[in-house]
Amino acid sequence: MKKAFFTGLILVLALPFVYLPLLSLATQWRFPLLIPDELTLQHWTQALSIGGISGSLLFSAFTALAVALACTALGFRVARTIARHPHRQTLVAIAYLPYAFSPVIYAFCLQFFFLKTSLNGTVAGVFLGQFLIVFPFTIILFVNHWTPRLRAMEELVYTLGGTPAAAWSRVLLPISRPALLNGLFQTFLLSWFEYGLTSVIGQGRVPTLPVRVYQYIGEANPYFAALGSTLLICPPLLFLWLNHRFQQKIHA
Amino acid sequence: MTIQSRSEILFVAFFILAALFPLAAGLSYALAYSMGIAGALGTGFTLQYWQTVLGHSGFWTSAGLSMAVAAGCVLLSTGLALAIVLTFQRQLVHSRLRFGIYWPLAIPPIVAAFWGFQLLGSSGLLARFAAGTGLIQGPEDFPPLINDPGQVGVILVLTMATFPFFTVVAQQFFRSEHIPELMRLARTLGASHRQAVWRIAVPVLLRKLRPVLVLYSVFLFGAYEVPLILGNQSNRMISILIAQKFRRFDLLELPQAYVITVLYALIVLGMLIGFRPGRETKGHAL
Numbered sequence: 001m002k003k004a005f006f007t008g009l010i011l012v013l014a015l016p017f018v019y020l021p022l023l024s025l026a027t028q029w030r031f032p033l034l035i036p037d038e039l040t041l042q043h044w045t046q047a048l049s050i051g052g053i054s055g056s057l058l059f060s061a062f063t064a065l066a067v068a069l070a071c072t073a074l075g076f077r078v079a080r081t082i083a084r085h086p087h088r089q090t091l092v093a094i095a096y097l098p099y100a101f102s103p104v105i106y107a108f109c110l111q112f113f114f115l116k117t118s119l120n121g122t123v124a125g126v127f128l129g130q131f132l133i134v135f136p137f138t139i140i141l142f143v144n145h146w147t148p149r150l151r152a153m154e155e156l157v158y159t160l161g162g163t164p165a166a167a168w169s170r171v172l173l174p175i176s177r178p179a180l181l182n183g184l185f186q187t188f189l190l191s192w193f194e195y196g197l198t199s200v201i202g203q204g205r206v207p208t209l210p211v212r213v214y215q216y217i218g219e220a221n222p223y224f225a226a227l228g229s230t231l232l233i234c235p236p237l238l239f240l241w242l243n244h245r246f247q248q249k250i251h252a
Numbered sequence: 253m254t255i256q257s258r259s260e261i262l263f264v265a266f267f268i269l270a271a272l273f274p275l276a277a278g279l280s281y282a283l284a285y286s287m288g289i290a291g292a293l294g295t296g297f298t299l300q301y302w303q304t305v306l307g308h309s310g311f312w313t314s315a316g317l318s319m320a321v322a323a324g325c326v327l328l329s330t331g332l333a334l335a336i337v338l339t340f341q342r343q344l345v346h347s348r349l350r351f352g353i354y355w356p357l358a359i360p361p362i363v364a365a366f367w368g369f370q371l372l373g374s375s376g377l378l379a380r381f382a383a384g385t386g387l388i389q390g391p392e393d394f395p396p397l398i399n400d401p402g403q404v405g406v407i408l409v410l411t412m413a414t415f416p417f418f419t420v421v422a423q424q425f426f427r428s429e430h431i432p433e434l435m436r437l438a439r440t441l442g443a444s445h446r447q448a449v450w451r452i453a454v455p456v457l458l459r460k461l462r463p464v465l466v467l468y469s470v471f472l473f474g475a476y477e478v479p480l481i482l483g484n485q486s487n488r489m490i491s492i493l494i495a496q497k498f499r500r501f502d503l504l505e506l507p508q509a510y511v512i513t514v515l516y517a518l519i520v521l522g523m524l525i526g527f528r529p530g531r532e533t534k535g536h537a538l
Contacts (some may be wrong), residue, residue, distance in 0.1 A: 003347070108513060135270050136271040212356065
């Protein structure tokens with residue numbers, strides 16, 4: 001009985017992953033039909049050729065990757081300093097502030113400064129805006145990774161005559177690989193999912209995939225919105241699966 | 253001062269510059285604008301915009317609605333997550349389908365809102381099921397679940413988006429806090445299954461989940477995408493109210509937008525200081 005209920009629950013959770021691709025392939029899906037009349041690739045070929053969605057896909061991927069790499073690298077190093085800082089608790093509390101703030105409201109607060117520096121409506125502005133949200137998150141993510149045990153391992157390298165470069169390349173980075181991968185994965189998703197701040201700072205001139213999906217919803221074009229949504233949920237799903245497999249491998 | 257300690261100071265300075273300075277600068281500008289000290293409408297110190305906002309029901313309704321939606325979603329999500337973890341423990345550990353509980357984490361808020369629209373709309377998937385089973389005759393018979401004044405659609409979709417994360421975290425705590433062992437011990441000492449669940453598992457999980465619940469209450473209080481698409485436009489959540497005031501062509505609304513932004517920041521700060529989600533939980537149940 002429990003097994004059946006659990007299966008039912010998972011099926012309900014899987015519903016959007018079936019419905020959205022199906023809607024993107026439908027030519028007409030009138031009420032009260034439960035499945036569309038006809039499935040074609042018409043919307044996909046249209047959207048990818050003239051809809052500009054392929055550009056948005058590449059742009060979103062590039063932005064998310066750039067934000068993830070920058071924030072993970074910097075966050076990992078800065079978190080080490082904060083973890084060993086006498087005012088660690090205060091600094092971690094500061095890291096929560098921009099992360100907890102609604103991105104869209106944060107963007108309205110920053111808009112004046114972005115306008116003054118001509119960053120509004122630019123790719124650099126969107127990158128910087130997303131960096132300001134994602135970077136503090138990496139501190140929250142990595143600060144507990146820098147344990148006294150890791151510090152002791154680092155100090156052991158110095159005791160044995162190793163240089164700081166050797167400590168990083170031979171001990172700290174190899175041992176932190178799972179944490180770094182997890183950080184990259186989570187920061188990529190934060191940027192990939194971001195809509196509120198991007199729509200304000202980008203002013204519609206920086207068409208990331210979430211911005212494009214909102215545009216299609218506003219235009220009452222559910223087929224293109226479903227197509228954009230399908231593209232948006234695929235990479236995170238793949239990452240989740242890879243992460244799940246990776247964690248299983250670690251715990252095996 | 254050594255090179256190493258100088259670089260450590262630089263890292264802290266960079267952190268302050270990236271994490272605190274932009275927010276502090278933005279809020280200072282918002283405060284100055286709201287008091288007539290800065291901006292195009294700055295004619296000198298005045299509290300008239302503050303009096304307008306605080307004397308008008310718009311802000312209070314939005315803030316109250318946002319709090320109610322956040323509280324409702326957190327309560328529903330916590331209840332669902334605990335029920336799933338405590339009922340389907342065997343499946344969450346051994347079932348081949350257990351990875352399915354992670355799937356909703358791959359859905360961005362904008363897609364969750366669109367999916368909610370497609371699911372709960374008057375000609376959406378639920379209405380089609382209702383029509384298929386003869387419960388309704390047409391879309392007009394389906395109860396309004398989106399853009400409704402009660403924000404039912406917003407609460408349902410935000411809950412659907414939140415509870416899988418709570419489930420995953422609660423499941424981790426269920427193992428890390430050795431709750432199965434604690435429950436077995438309680439049963440050995442004569443407690444019933446119900447007592448073991450309600451007096452051991454639920455309190456321990458709630459205590460461990462507390463920081464996550466506080467953080468999510470703050471996130472949901474400022475939720476934007478879902479209420480933007482599914483919310484009622486006359487009964488608006490606070491992020492929508494702020495966005496609408498900023499985006500209006502009427503420049504006279506801008507100082508009010510900044511007033512509400514400062515008030516929003518104060519509420520968020522109050523929640524974070526009051527409940528301190530970053531505080532490290534010391535000690536384990538065992």
